Amino acid sequence: MKKKLLGSLIGLMAIGLLVTGCGSDKSGAKQAESTKPQEEFITIKDQQQEEVKIKKDLTSVVVFDMGSLDTMDELGEGSKVVGVPTQNLPNYLKSYDKTESVGGIKEPDLEKINQLQPDLIIISGRQEDFKEQLSRIAPTIYLGVDSTRVFQSTSENIQTIGKIFGKEQQAKKEISQLETAIQQVKQQAEKSNRRTLMTLVNEGKLSAFGEGSRFAIVHDTFGFKQADDKIEASTHGQSVSYEYVLDQNPDVIFVVDRTKAIGGDDSHNHVAENELVKQTVAGKENRVISLQPDVWYLSGGGLQSTKLMLDDVKKGLE
Incomplete structure (x- = not known):
């Protein structure tokens, strides 16, 4: 009888230890989850007045708009470009010809872009018809130039790219210098x-x-x-x-x-x-x-x- 009672007590103690151990694991998991950094997002408005939510610290971008590509390059963010239409690069951007090709400037390769899984896709007029399809792969923004307000829309696009990469001040400084150079030529003209x-x-x-x-x-x-x-x-x-x-x-x-x-x-x-x-x-x-x-x-x-x-x-x- 004493042996049976002793065995029962030992069994209960083992169950208690097991339950306590499980509880500790759950508590630890919850603590680890609570300390895990959460992704931050920013919202930008593109030239079609659409608000797009993108990762704050993005690391991979597919770029079809060449003006946006050269602005990224000027702001020191070219290393984040993972895909471009390599067959349609202007000479001054030939350093990107070894980047992954994502189709033609008028016909994006949707399968290739999907494989790259970029954080962001930047397009302009030539790819406008594909915006909805591209948006299913990754956040997609339209940064084409508005021909009815050329420099204003250009400045807005440069500032947008500055905001995306946390380079707002540098972008503003570059725009200011550009405005000065333009004003000089405009006066001469x-x-x-x-x-x-x-x-x-x-x-x-x-x-x-x-x-x-x-x-x-x-x-x-x-x-x-x-x-x-x-x-x-x-x-x-x-x-x-x-x-x-x-x-x-x-x-x-x-x-x-x-x-x-x-x-x-x-x-x-x-x-x-x-x-x-x-x-x-x-x-x-x-x-x-x-x-x-x-x-x-x-x-x-x-x-x-x-x-x-x-x-x-x-x-x-x-």
Whole structure:
């Protein structure tokens, strides 16, 4: 009887110890869970006025917008770029050509992007139709340039990228320096009063661009006077002839060679050599200026690209 009682007591003590041990494990797990750092998020508003919640300390970004890529690079955040459309990189961003390719600039490779599992995807106009699909993979923001308020939207995008990476002060400083440089060129352009025609040539076909259009930065931001203030504002420009160019007789002609930017036959794109163009003031005074095609056609809206554009248009003031 005593043996049975002793055995029962020992059994109860063992159960008690087991229960106590389990309770300690649960308490420890709860304590470990409570001390585990929680991810922090920030909310940003993109150029389509959509609010997007993203990780505060993100480490991987897929970038389709070249202006955003060059701004990230300028702010020292290029190491966080894990994917770009490598076949469409402008020359000044060729250091990213070893980065993972995420498709074409107009056709994102959704499968590859999904494999990369980025913290953020940055797009602009050429990828707009894919925004919903991309948003299912990762937070996606639209940072395209608004052609009706070019520099304002550019500044907003730079500040947005600064906010994302905790570089707000650096971004503001860079914008301030850029504003000063732009103001200097704008004053010179307005003082010169040179009538300017902004054009794009593609396999011999010519288009003209004015205020509110794709290359509005020339007039709206840099202050060059339009040779024709009736040019239709559109993304692809107004189709014009070389007779039109002679009739407008501009003092300066800026040329973006689309064929050179994307590859192809550019043998018919030598605008300065056209006999009608040679008869214009711009032709006679050697002010038919070839702009850097990859910067103007593939990029824009970033810290580096805006500086490069500014350097380009200065040639029209010489």
